[in-house]
Amino acid sequence: MSIKLYTCLGSGNAYKAELMLHLLDVAYEPVTVNIPKGEQHNPEFLKLTPFGQIPVLVDGAGVYTDSQAILCYLARAYGGADAEHWLPLQPVQLAQVVRWLSVAANEIQNSLTLARAIKLLGWKRDYDAAVARGYKILGLMDAHLRYRPWLATANATVADVACYPYILLAPEGGIDIAPYTHVTTWLRRVETVPKFWPMPRIPNLPPVPLVAP
Numbered sequence: 001m002s003i004k005l006y007t008c009l010g011s012g013n014a015y016k017a018e019l020m021l022h023l024l025d026v027a028y029e030p031v032t033v034n035i036p037k038g039e040q041h042n043p044e045f046l047k048l049t050p051f052g053q054i055p056v057l058v059d060g061a062g063v064y065t066d067s068q069a070i071l072c073y074l075a076r077a078y079g080g081a082d083a084e085h086w087l088p089l090q091p092v093q094l095a096q097v098v099r100w101l102s103v104a105a106n107e108i109q110n111s112l113t114l115a116r117a118i119k120l121l122g123w124k125r126d127y128d129a130a131v132a133r134g135y136k137i138l139g140l141m142d143a144h145l146r147y148r149p150w151l152a153t154a155n156a157t158v159a160d161v162a163c164y165p166y167i168l169l170a171p172e173g174g175i176d177i178a179p180y181t182h183v184t185t186w187l188r189r190v191e192t193v194p195k196f197w198p199m200p201r202i203p204n205l206p207p208v209p210l211v212a213p
Contacts, residue, residue, distance in 0.1 A: 003028040006048070006056040008035045010120075010202040012113065012165030013067040014055040020071050020161055022197035024078045024086075068101045071158040087158050096152040100159035104166075107137040113166045116173030119208045127174075134175045135213045138167075138183060145182040149189060156193050164190050165199060176210040 005021065005028050007014035021028050033039045033054050040052045048056050049065045057064040057073070064073050075086035088094055111133035117123045118130060141163075144151070152159040168187055170177050177184055190196070 002060050004031050004058040005029070006031045006033050006045070006054050006058075008033050008054050009200060011035070011054055012169055012199075013053075015165050015199045016067050016161050017055040017057060017070045017074070019164075019197055019199070020074045020158070023161070023193060023195050024074060024080075024082075025195055026074065026078050068105055068158075068162055071101075071161055075158050085155055085157070088153060093153050097157050097159045100151045101162050103137070103141075104159075104162035107133070108163060108166050111137055112170045112173060112175055114173075115175055116166070116169055119173050120202075120205065130173075131175055131211050134170065134173070138170075138175070138177060138180045138213075141167075141186075142180040142182045145186050149186070151186075156190065160186075160190055168199065171210060172205060172208060174208040174211045176213060179213055 003021075003026065005014070005017055007018060007030050009032070018028075018030065033045060035054070039045060040054065045056075046052055048058070048063055051065060053065065055065075055067055055070060057070045059073075059077070064070050072087055076083050079086045084090075087097060111130050114123070114125060115127060115130040115134055118125055118127045141151075150156055150160055151163060164187065167177060167183065177187075191198070
């Protein structure tokens with residue numbers, strides 16, 4: 001097996017890369033990096049990525065980092081006849097997909113993802129501000145999805161894969177997604193895509209009280 005994915009249980013960014021591999025039916029070897037033990041700082045891992053972040057995809061001689069970049073690589077390298085489906089190259093559609101990849105890396109990362117990290121990992125950041133930003137992006141996404149099934153085009157793309165994990169995990173950071181019915185319907189729709197692979201969850205997490213929107 002030539003493909004390895006460096007991953008970690010509970011990481012939404014690593015999961016989205018694994019999910020894409022499953023959706024494309026690509027065989028791979030998962031390599032666990034124990035983030036709580038600081039294995040991302042080991043010299044061997046830093047040779048793969050000086051950023052010291054997961055996921056990292058190794059495909060033969062190629063090393064690919066950043067979850068959004070990995071999604072794009074996989075879509076075009078292994079999408080086959082569906083490559084244009086997952087990552088269209090037509091300019092208008094490509095711009096729409098990239099816009100939502102940016103949302104995953106910025107608005108979602110700095111709100112829903114951050115709130116979860118504050119609660120589960122004890123990050124010393126402004127929790128209330130993260131929650132407020134989280135509800136703002138959920139509201140924007142809910143309005144966007146009101147009359148469309150997918151984020152970027154008429155079908156599922158890497159944009160949907162990129163945004164899905166940390167919205168699913170938002171309640172672990174105390175953010176209530178239930179009022180955003182178009183978002184929750186979209187989550188369930190993502191889960192109906194052929195070869196969908198559910199995210200393995202961290203067992204026995206302490207409950208986090210939900211903050212009202």
